[in-house]
């Protein structure tokens with residue numbers, strides 16, 4: 001089905017199941033430990049062996065030789081496979097650095113060997129006996145130093161933008177701000193480390209793994225192994241978080257496959273937590289310069305945003321200026337991004353790549369310029385709202401209710417009680433309020449699904465969509481239930497298996513809208529098949545209460561399915577509605593902090609998010625996404641930072657003891673409000689996404705609250721107490 005005209009009334013609009021607070025259908029499996037995560041797959045007939053990865057201890061250079069003799073003689077060892085053994089491989093389409101293979105070292109903790117043994121402990125012990133002779137090379141590891149060597153990226157993919165005459169308007173503005181902000185390298189730090197099991201059967205391999213994107217992984221694994229994609233069966237039915245770190249094939253799957261081949265046994269490989277920060281990807285650090293000029297009335301006349309980030313050769317930008325092209329009005333504007341070559345581990349997508357660090361900077365800048373212009377920061381944002389793409393005024397937003405989010409949020413949060421910086425003290429705490437806008441684009445990827453209706457009246461949905469903890473199982477069940485007039489418990493959902501139709505996968509907050517749209521399309525096909533079989537008129541056919549009805553005829557769905565059942569399968573494809581209309585999601589974050597007058601320590605006291613993001617498919621799972629994202633934003637504001645050793649070229653704090661993320665107890669009160677919306681431009685579901693929106697802007701709202709509490713303006717994340725005291 002092609003979605004190329006705005007959605008009209010359809011069965012989803014009934015909202016008897018969709019939009020309802022349905023508890024996770026996979027909740028019991030998870031809470032009782034029966035949901036099988038990658039490393040847990042178990043088959044009593046499978047003689048599993050365990051693979052332990054060895055990471056490079058230099059950041060750049062080549063490997064002269066690897067001595068595996070001692071490791072191979074170690075108790076229980078079945079095989080040792082080194083990067084020299086497998087030789088240089090063709091890289092997957094989505095990987096920047098090599099995952100495994102060849103003598104070149106591109107970053108610290110790059111996988112250079114896997115030791116396979118009867119037990120995990122034997123493999124780990126033997127791995128410590130692998131001796132490597134390196135020939136080190138000088139690398140570039142310091143973004144601040146490399147900034148001046150940064151280059152303009154591919155003009156087609158990431159052009160500089162300019163509208164009007166920025167320099168002139170900025171030079172002539174009554175009120176101006178010119179500040180530089182920095183965001184550090186960040187690590188996904190998801191709960192479940194990367195893990196895979198590989199089992200060969202002749203030239204076919206089955207891989208259980210932890211992947212956000214089944215089809216991307218399968219293609220890239222085929223390329224890396226040098227085998228046909230059809231010979232790979234990939235499964236990832238349950239995933240303990242991804243945050244973008246599992247979008248692209250990682251080394252654990254490659255090591256498991258090579259290890260299993262060499263050992264002649266199925267092999268399990270989990271990346272040890274200390275390898276995750278340097279072996280996998282991270283969110284690259286940014287340096288961002290923002291210039292804003294306004295009139296005395298606080299209206300933006302000029303807005304400019306430049307960002308510098310670094311990555312491996314052939315790598316990509318952290319697109320931190322994206323939101324600045326779209327968020328506020330202003331006739332004179334410019335954005336530019338520059339990329340430096342760094343030999344740190346590969347930078348890549350982490351939850352809301354681009355907008356998350358971009359808003360960390362922009363939304364402090366807005367707080368600063370509002371104060372300079374003497375306008376309340378909520379009012380300032382309302383004053384500078386736009387209903388069209390400010391770079392292309394002929395393109396309206398499909399829906400945009402940032403103003404509504406700000407107004408409602410200010411009212412609910414008690415914004416009017418906010419005082420002057422440093423004016424509110426409660427005991428040892430300086431208390432302050434902060435606000436920031438949230439913005440994230442709505443992305444559309446094709447998504448296919450198959451729905452089988454059985455003689456038992458149960459509909460089974462099959463799609464390779466993944467559930468990274470987001471609630472995909474549940475919203476997909478709700479979609480099929482609504483389309484087929486069945487209760488949710490009459491729908492079975494099977495996900496994360498490469499034998500199923502290719503979905504959008506989980507990423508970019510597109511998963512919910514796109515994958516349910518694919519299920520919608522498959523259900524339309526199934527409804528047609530049912531109607532056709534019964535000889536019903538497709539125009540007036542109604543699916544309701546387990547029955548299919550047309551005119552005065554009514555048949556139970558189970559009966560309609562017949563003994564052989566019926567199948568509907570389709571792929572949702574997207575027309576150019578996203579070209580004619582800018583599709584984005586909006587929100588407003590409000591934060592109250594207390595800052596200890598003696599230590600400078602910041603504590604979150606209250607948080608509120610108001611989101612305008614199209615139809616909310618399930619308020620429970622959507623809320624969970626947003627409160628989790630808000631928590632992540634607090635981490636970004638206060639603690640998260642990969643510390644770079646700029647001499648040796650690696651992230652020093654590569655575990656959860658050194659890389660600090662907030663826990664529930666750090667945030668006593670969180671509230672989320674969803675605005676009533678249904679966007680007919682986004683899909684037949686009229687939904688968008690909230691998983692990344694919930695993070696966007698949060699860290700800046702914390703920063704602005706710290707300023708309001710203390711009068712100290714911090715422009716460099718994380719806002720640790722040494723920067724405040």
Ligand code: MOS
Pocket residue numbers: 212242243244245247349350351352353506507508509
């Ligand atoms: Mo998201 S960073 O696209 O998983």
